Amino acid sequence: xxxxxxxxxxxxxxxxxxxxxxxxxxxxxxxxxxxxxxxxxxxxxxxxxxxxxxxxxxxxxxxxxxxxxxxxxxxxxxxxxxxxxxxxxxxxxxxxxxxxxxxxxxxxxxxxxxxxxxxxxxxxxxxxxxxxxxxxxxxxxxxxxxxxxxxxxxxxxxxxxxxxxxxxxxxxxxxxxxxxxxxxxxxxxxxxxxxxxxxxxxxxxxxxxxxxxxxxxxxxxxxxxxxxxxxxxxxxxxxxxxxxxxxxxxxxxxxxxxxxxxxxx
Ligand SMILES: C[S@@+](CC[C@H](N)C(=O)[O-])C[C@H]1O[C@@H](n2cnc3c(N)ncnc32)[C@H](O)[C@@H]1O
Numbered sequence: 001x002x003x004x005x006x007x008x009x010x011x012x013x014x015x016x017x018x019x020x021x022x023x024x025x026x027x028x029x030x031x032x033x034x035x036x037x038x039x040x041x042x043x044x045x046x047x048x049x050x051x052x053x054x055x056x057x058x059x060x061x062x063x064x065x066x067x068x069x070x071x072x073x074x075x076x077x078x079x080x081x082x083x084x085x086x087x088x089x090x091x092x093x094x095x096x097x098x099x100x101x102x103x104x105x106x107x108x109x110x111x112x113x114x115x116x117x118x119x120x121x122x123x124x125x126x127x128x129x130x131x132x133x134x135x136x137x138x139x140x141x142x143x144x145x146x147x148x149x150x151x152x153x154x155x156x157x158x159x160x161x162x163x164x165x166x167x168x169x170x171x172x173x174x175x176x177x178x179x180x181x182x183x184x185x186x187x188x189x190x191x192x193x194x195x196x197x198x199x200x201x202x203x204x205x206x207x208x209x210x211x212x213x214x215x216x217x218x219x220x221x222x223x224x225x226x227x228x229x230x231x232x233x234x235x236x237x238x239x240x241x242x243x244x245x246x247x248x249x250x251x252x253x254x255x256x257x258x259x260x261x262x263x264x265x
Contacts, residue, residue, distance in 0.1 A: 005185045007104045009205060010127060011079045011081065013204065014078070014079065018082035021059065026060075028194070029195045030194070032253065039231075041231075041254075044229055045067075045120060049070060051072055052075070053116060053119070054111070054115075055074060055076035055077070056150075057079070058076035059078060059087070059124075060087050061076060061086075061087035064087070065090070067120060068096035073097065074099075076100050077108070079105070080102075105138070106134045107133065111141045112141070115142075115143075118142075119138045119141070119149070120150070121149070123151055127205060127207070132217055132221065142261040144261060144263070146261045147260055148258070150256075152257075154255045155209055155213070156251075157175060157253070159177050160178075160184075161178030161182075162177060164176070172249075174250070181210065183208055185207045186208075187203050188204050189201040189204075193243060211255075214255075214257070223259035223261060225257070229256040230252035230255060231256065233245075233247055235248070
């Protein structure tokens with residue numbers, strides 16, 4: 001049996017990815033973020049101006065800076081020390097009042113109970129081994145009725161056996177989904193879709209979960225589900241960026257969730 005991947009293993013992988021990740025994100029090569037994921041996610045998150053917000057799994061801080069520029073009082077954690085080093089360097093270059101700390105979102109003794117109005121986590125929860133621990137900590141550090149917003153790759157479609165079936169012209173004609181119930185973590189290799197051909201891929205530990213794993217963990221973790229969204233590119237966006245078309249025609253690439261800290265039972 002493969003040994004389980006720990007927070008330390010995840011940190012090691014993301015430390016190795018960090019410099020290239022930061023460079024590519026800042027060049028805008030994460031085109032799904034720019035043209036699909038972020039516009040939809042920030043629409044769900046709404047106005048957090050004046051609120052104390054924890055960005056959980058912040059990476060090099062791209063989305064944390066957007067939260068801060070929107071007026072949030074932002075604190076951010078990532079398990080990768082190199083990611084945090086890069087994020088802090090950017091904070092030094094252009095101060096936005098963001099506090100960055102190295103920490104696992106599943107273990108947050110740095111923060112007292114009921115510290116934050118909102119926890120926001122973009123594209124990170126599927127990359128950590130301990131979802132229940134993360135939700136326990138989010139609930140603890142949130143104020144009563146505080147908001148939790150998170151985005152993840154869609155658990156129903158971005159499965160271990162995900163692939164496109166193409167027609168004779170190479171067009172993505174069907175989505176192949178398999179291995180949905182295979183919960184064994186693995187290290188996935190992928191690159192941003194706008195990165196030039198031949199760019200070295202990132203090595204990313206993934207912890208596959210089903211949709212019910214997420215929803216049941218939220219409910220058991222003391223959250224009330226407010227809304228789930230499955231962003232679908234508009235016709236106009238697909239005309240401008242034809243690589244988005246399969247995600248309009250066939251399936252959702254991302255899942256966005258808004259939940260709130262429920263009162264004690
Ligand atoms: C796909 S990146 C997303 C980064 C950032 N949220 C963004 O949108 O650019 C996932 C990040 O989650 C971090 N991560 C994974 N597991 C974590 C954990 N247990 N605690 C904190 N960060 C974690 C990784 O180090 C990595 O920086």
